[in-house]
Amino acid sequence: MSLNRMEGKRAIVIGGSIAGKLSARVLSDFFEEVIVLEKDQKNDSIAIRKGVPQGSQGHVLLKSGEELLEELFPGIIAEMVKEGSTVSDFSSDLVWFHHGCRKISFDSGLSIIQQSRSFLEWHIQKRLEIIPNIDFRYGCTVKKLLLKDNKEISGITLEKHDGRQMNLSGDLVVDASGAASLTPKWLEELGFKKPKKTEVKVDLFYASMIFGKLADATANWHSLLVYPNPPKQSRGGTISPLEGNRHLVTLLGYGVEPLPNDHLSFLQYAKNLDQPDLYEAIKTAVPESGIEIYRFPALRRFHYDKLKQFPAGLLVIGDSFCRIDPVFAQGMSIAAMEAEVLRKLLKSSKTKEKLTKDFHRKISKIIDIPWLIALTEDFRFRHATGEKPIGLSFLQRYVKNVVLACSHNQTVYSQFMKVLHLKAHPVSLFNPAILAGVLSSKNKIE
Known part of the structure; x- marks a missing residue:
């Protein structure tokens, strides 16, 4: 089955999270109908959704995520700034104390927009609601997945707020329900194995x-x-x-x-x-x-990419796939990067089987970097428990000296910012120019 707009009839997105919203935007270019199922009721104004327990806490959209958001919704950044978002240079407008030292302040040229999560979600929602083939259905809970020929997802069973249940067919189902995802349970019910789960x-x-x-x-x-x-x-x-x-x-x-x-x-x-x-x-x-x-x-990561048997046409995205320490503000940007992977694969994949396998494999590789960044810092706390990455002690020592160099070296801090914003691989922190700055005698090597 070639997945293009002519042949993709209906896609179903479980959950109106940031990941769900961005997925719906991407899918709208390839399917005749995109249905987003949301357990919360519709908000008619900027408000924190009941299904987002962290909604009142701080959220930062990293530069990588901001750029992808603008690509999906042209003009949305300027629109948000006009209506209240603050544009901040990540160095000159941010005072950052990290491992006991204050990072150097200079005009970095790397800006971010700052606002509440509900403000950001509201602007994305408004854009989605004017796309004619996206349909939001509120007050719905998904109870199970429907399987065809023991190998392909054919839809879902949903329960409405009044208790009535109904089946909804779909050519593709995306689980963007977040930390409460029931996909491991649903897989077992269908006769598949649950994915391995890593927790820290x-x-x-x-x-x-x-x-x-x-x-x-x-x-x-x-x-x-x-x-x-x-x-x-x-x-x-x-x-x-x-x-x-x-x-x-x-x-x-x-x-x-x-x-x-x-x-x-x-x-x-x-x-x-x-x-x-x-x-x-x-x-x-x-x-x-x-x-x-x-x-x-705890941080939690499901290894759907490692399953040998997995139903075609089911994609797991966002926090349903992996939850990373929110202090590092990577979640929304990771969701945007995953949506971009989905867009590229929908253009190139010829079968649902290949789409499903490639999607989970590619987003797992995206997650590898922020997962490593988070664990390198989180395992500095003595009470943290879980599977430690290889070479942790070396990574912690080197990263701490990178942080120390960021207190006085613009070159090092500029590259560190790119890594944090998921615009550069951490290995770039070992480039000769960066390495020289990190190992400078100005730093206290511990």
């Missing part, structure tokens, strides 16, 4: 509050990031701009108890960070919201 427990929490005007000292920066300095310090925090001239202040901790539960304990937690900047910015500020807590117990 980190016991991370976020606690966020929204503030209006902050202290005047913040006038020379847009964002502040105090990353924990493990193993000495497991606490950190961020301040980032939101639409409407507000600021999101997020405190975080790895394996830390008790959590802040009111304004006073929130301030006390901020005061105990290694750097005073965050506390100084909010100590006299008036909060505009209560505290929202989000717990992230």
Whole structure:
């Protein structure tokens, strides 16, 4: 079966997540009808969806993700900036304390847009709703997958909010339901093996509050990031701009108890960070919201790409495939990169079998890099447990010295930013010019 617009009749996307929305946009170019099934009810304004427990926490769209978003929805970045997003140079507008040192400030030329997740989702949703062959169906829960000839997915069984069930046929099904994905269970029900799952427990929490005007000292920066300095310090925090001239202040901790539960304990937690900047910015500020807590117990990765037997026409994307430590702000950009893989494969794949196999194999390779970046840092915390990458001690030592070099060397920091934004492979940090800067006598080699 050649997957093109003429022959692809219907695609089904399970979940209206960022990954689901971007998948729907891509699929709309290849299928006559794209149906997005969402368990939440429709929002008629900018609001946090019930099915996104981390929706009130900070979200950053990396440069790689921003560029792909603009490609899928031309003009959306300018539209968001006009309506409230803040454009920030990643170096000159971001004060970043990392492993006890402050990164150098200069005009890097690498800018990002900053806003709430709900603001970003709303703008993507508006664009999708004007595409005539995309249909959103709300208040729906998928109960199982339908199998044809014991080898090919032919649709799903869904349950509506009133309890009624119905079958919905589809030529392609994309699972973008996130951390609550039931695909492993559904595979077993169909007689297939569950994929191997890799977990790394980190016991991370976020606690966020929204503030209006902050202290005047913040006038020379847009964002502040105090990353924990493990193993000495497991606490950190961020301040980032939101639409409407507000600021999101997020405190975080790895394996830390008790959590802040009111304004006073929130301030006390901020005061105990290694750097005073965050506390100084909010100590006299008036909060505009209560505290929202989000717990992230573990990174999780399913190895669908390793399964020898897998039903054709079922694709797993986004957090359904892999959840990475959100502190590194890679999730939305990874979803955009995965959607780009889907677009390219839909142009070239001649069968659903090949599309399915190639998709999971290619997105697994995309995930390899951010997964390694996250584990290199997360295993600095003594309580973290799980399968460690090969050469971890060397990687941690070298990366820490890269971070130290970023406090005074523009060349090193510029390349480090490209790696963080998933625009360069980590091996580029070993290029001769970067290596010379990292091993400079200005750095303290530990």
